[in-house]
Amino acid sequence: xxxxxxxxxxxxxxxxxxxxxxxxxxxxxxxxxxxxxxxxxxxxxxxxxxxxxxxxxxxxxxxxxxxxxxxxxxxxxxxxxxxxxxxxxxxxxxxxxxxxxxxxxxxxxxxxxxxxxxxxxxxxxxxxxxxxxxxxxxxxxxxxxxxxxxxxxxxxxxxxxxxxxxxxxxxxxxxxxxxxxxxxxxxxxxxxxxxxxxxxxxxxxxxxxxxxxxxxxxxxxxxxxxxxxxxxxx
Numbered sequence: 001x002x003x004x005x006x007x008x009x010x011x012x013x014x015x016x017x018x019x020x021x022x023x024x025x026x027x028x029x030x031x032x033x034x035x036x037x038x039x040x041x042x043x044x045x046x047x048x049x050x051x052x053x054x055x056x057x058x059x060x061x062x063x064x065x066x067x068x069x070x071x072x073x074x075x076x077x078x079x080x081x082x083x084x085x086x087x088x089x090x091x092x093x094x095x096x097x098x099x100x101x102x103x104x105x106x107x108x109x110x111x112x113x114x115x116x117x118x119x120x121x122x123x124x125x126x127x128x129x130x131x132x133x134x135x136x137x138x139x140x141x142x143x144x145x146x147x148x149x150x151x152x153x154x155x156x157x158x159x160x161x162x163x164x165x166x167x168x169x170x171x172x173x174x175x176x177x178x179x180x181x182x183x184x185x186x187x188x189x190x191x192x193x194x195x196x197x198x199x200x201x202x203x204x205x206x207x208x209x210x211x212x213x214x215x216x217x218x219x220x221x222x223x224x225x226x227x228x229x230x231x232x233x234x
Contacts, residue, residue: 027054034217036062044081049089056081056098060105061218072109078102093133100125100142104149116160119150123161137178141188144171148192168192183209183219187226199233206230 023046031039036058043054056078063074079102085095103122107115123146129139150163157163172189179185186209193202206226214220 031058032216049085049092052081052085053095053098060102075102075106093129096125096129097139119161137175140171140175141185144168152195183212184222203233
């Protein structure tokens with residue numbers, strides 16, 4: 001009787017795994033279509049590390065769609081989702097990346113001391129994400145922006161965090177090597193270049209971005225923003 005029981009157990013496990021994958025895919029489809037609230041709820045309900053990381057991503061992205069007064073609470077919620085994802089799987093690079101991303105956004109709505117603390121935590125989480133997955137292009141983009149934004153804040157921020165403007169370009173170059181045809185990487189590099197007052201170089205990056213295809217709701221939104229930014233640089 002043991003063999004049939006074992007077969008049944010394995011079959012049940014495979015069915016559960018397939019159902020989870022389908023549900024993750026459904027949540028991803030909701031997110032790609034711009035339905036970030038439904039995507040976050042659906043992904044979080046899976047109660048898996050991958051699902052919670054997607055919930056964090058959707059929540060952070062969704063914060064860009066709401067009034068400023070509502071953003072901070074969403075970034076905090078995204079942090080909670082990402083932290084829960086890490087608790088379920090400490091080897092989930094995406095979860096550390098999403099935690100870092102939420103912390104970076106939250107820092108923009110915090111006081112100077114809290115924001116510097118968040119910046120330090122963000123760097124640690126990005127480093128951990130890259131340690132777990134050296135091919136995670138988005139983490140290099142985030143590191144480039146981290147160095148750019150803190151360098152722009154001045155000496156105190158650089159001294160407190162170790163930010164270095166000489167690490168901006170190398171991190172973006174790593175991201176481009178891994179994912180050369182992802183428009184948002186070039187858009188974010190353009191944003192970093194604008195902070196450095198390098199408008200011509202920023203315009204060149206935006207030109208690359210708008211020549212790339214946009215399929216999802218978020219990609220189309222990024223491309224629209226890139227076109228507006230490019231027009232403002234002329």
